[in-house]
Amino acid sequence: xxxxxxxxxxxxxxxxxxxxxxxxxxxxxxxxxxxxxxxxxxxxxxxxxxxxxxxxxxxxxxxxxxxxxxxxxxxxxxxxxxxxxxxxxxxxxxxxxxxxxxxxxxxxxxxxxxxxxxxxxxxxxxxxxxxxxxxxxxxxxxxxxxxxxxxxxxxxxxxxxxxxxxxxxxxx
Amino acid sequence: xxxxxxxxxxxxxxxxxxxxxxxxxxxxxxxxxxxxxxxxxxxxxxxxxxxxxxxxxxxxxxxxxxxxxxxxxxxxxxxxxxxxxxxxxxxxxxxxxxxxxxxxxxxxxxxxxxxxxxxxxxxxxxxxxxxxxxxxxxxxxxxxxxxxxxxxxxxxxxxxxxxxxxxxxxxx
Numbered sequence: 001x002x003x004x005x006x007x008x009x010x011x012x013x014x015x016x017x018x019x020x021x022x023x024x025x026x027x028x029x030x031x032x033x034x035x036x037x038x039x040x041x042x043x044x045x046x047x048x049x050x051x052x053x054x055x056x057x058x059x060x061x062x063x064x065x066x067x068x069x070x071x072x073x074x075x076x077x078x079x080x081x082x083x084x085x086x087x088x089x090x091x092x093x094x095x096x097x098x099x100x101x102x103x104x105x106x107x108x109x110x111x112x113x114x115x116x117x118x119x120x121x122x123x124x125x126x127x128x129x130x131x132x133x134x135x136x137x138x139x140x141x142x143x144x145x146x147x148x149x150x151x152x153x154x155x156x157x158x159x160x161x162x163x164x165x166x167x168x169x170x171x172x
Numbered sequence: 173x174x175x176x177x178x179x180x181x182x183x184x185x186x187x188x189x190x191x192x193x194x195x196x197x198x199x200x201x202x203x204x205x206x207x208x209x210x211x212x213x214x215x216x217x218x219x220x221x222x223x224x225x226x227x228x229x230x231x232x233x234x235x236x237x238x239x240x241x242x243x244x245x246x247x248x249x250x251x252x253x254x255x256x257x258x259x260x261x262x263x264x265x266x267x268x269x270x271x272x273x274x275x276x277x278x279x280x281x282x283x284x285x286x287x288x289x290x291x292x293x294x295x296x297x298x299x300x301x302x303x304x305x306x307x308x309x310x311x312x313x314x315x316x317x318x319x320x321x322x323x324x325x326x327x328x329x330x331x332x333x334x335x336x337x338x339x340x341x342x343x344x
Binding site for chain 2: 031035040043044050054061062078080081083084086088092113116117119120124125126127128130131134142145146147148149150151152154155158159160163164165166
């Protein structure tokens with residue numbers, strides 16, 4: 001099972017809480033930090049305005065938990081609802097990001113646990129996410145918590161540009 | 173590009189339309205047919221009542237297009253909204269199912285195209301779904317339409333039972 005280094009964390013006053021509108025700048029920074037780490041910095045087209053618009057109106061498109069240490073957002077877990085035609089309502093964990101200098105302190109595990117607790121308390125039937133198949137430490141952690149990596153299921157994506165090409169050809 | 177066998181289809185009066193409440197019995201049948209084909213018949217816990225409740229209230233959890241031939245539902249494309257922290261609002265195509273005896277007639281391609289058109293017309297930034305890595309005909313078709321299979325990304329799931337075990341241990 002997951003072990004939290006509680007001494008380390010409590011000594012630094014770590015808070016896990018729901019993200020608010022004023023956190024979206026920090027949330028976007030973390031999203032961009034992860035994209036840079038994956039050599040995909042330019043792939044982030046989302047702006048702070050988008051996050052504010054999409055996450056805080058009626059029917060918000062996502063929810064986010066933030067990890068805060070001394071007024072600094074050091075990690076996020078961003079998620080939203082999905083639907084399984086076998087099980088029913090599910091949660092998708094889109095992003096679990098911890099700032100580089102705050103890793104290996106249990107922040108990620110606490111955010112992960114918070115999402116699982118949220119899903120359980122709200123009667124969701126499943127939590128799903130995606131992992132790079134070479135990310136062994138992540139996979140080991142997920143499996144240690146009872147999650148299953150579906151090694152024969154791959155993600156498929158039709159991006160905006162290809163979507164336009166496809167629909168244009170369809171209608172021509 | 174996708175070629176539709178229009179002669180075959182028009183001769184049989186195929187209609188692609190939004191699914192309604194009265195279609196949910198047929199939709200569930202198709203979901204169960206696919207699960208049986210995957211040797212997972214017992215994995216479908218969803219009922220017609222669930223589909224009616226989840227798909228047709230305020231904030232429906234999914235949308236569905238149905239393919240109808242002579243008043244029979246022969247295929248479905250079930251989808252819902254997701255959120256990419258790089259691109260913004262996206263569509264997830266959860267199920268694309270065609271009844272066995274109606275396959276290879278272009279019904280699946282028409283349903284697929286309908287979802288892509290819906291995503292494009294409603295300004296979604298991406299359509300995503302999942303595929304079994306050994307399903308070569310499906311992968312070939314997807315790639316021929318401009319979609320990309322992310323071969324190094326695997327799906328991870330925490331199912332309800334494991335979720336309970338995890339949360340119970342967390343709080344003990």
